[in-house]
Amino acid sequence: MAGSKATIPEDEVKRRLAAELPKWRIEEGWIRRTYKTQSWKSTLMVINTIGHLAEAAWHHPDITASYAWVEVRLMSHDAKGITERDFELAKKIESVVQWKPSEDDALEGTPQGDQRFAYVKYD
Known part of the structure; x- marks a missing residue:
């Protein structure tokens, strides 16, 4: 299903976010996550x-930022949904931004x- 432009119905998006990306949400047609x-x-x-x-993925999110937070929003513009x-880019972003050594x-x-060394506020 690589590169698929088929849109996913909102109820399925909500179900998948809860199961796969629980810190992400759907709002105004975008899947979103705020990192503190x-x-x-x-x-x-x-x-x-x-x-x-x-x-690297050739799939570009919208990003809004302030001093102590970053919001990333994903939606496939060409598919209009x-x-x-x-989902694939959100999973990659989540795994990299939330990564820390065990x-x-x-x-x-x-x-x-x-x-002096403060960084991401991990969930």
Whole structure:
């Protein structure tokens, strides 16, 4: 079903979001997610991450941002609705933006408790 432009009915979108992307919602014909960040620096890092993933996928979301949050909105303009492409990119964005090392990982992760290093507010 790669590259499918078939739209997904809203009731199916809602069901799939609840099962596959519970932090995402459908509103005004878009699937949306707001990521909370700690500062403008981390907001820009999230925007750039989403931008890289979108460009690599050749599927471009709308993004709105402020000092401590980023909202990403996905809808397939050419299909005039939500398609499988939107779900696939949303899953990739979610997995990358919410990724952090586990306690068993050799990677340490962003230092906690020091505002100089504050980053994404993980869910």
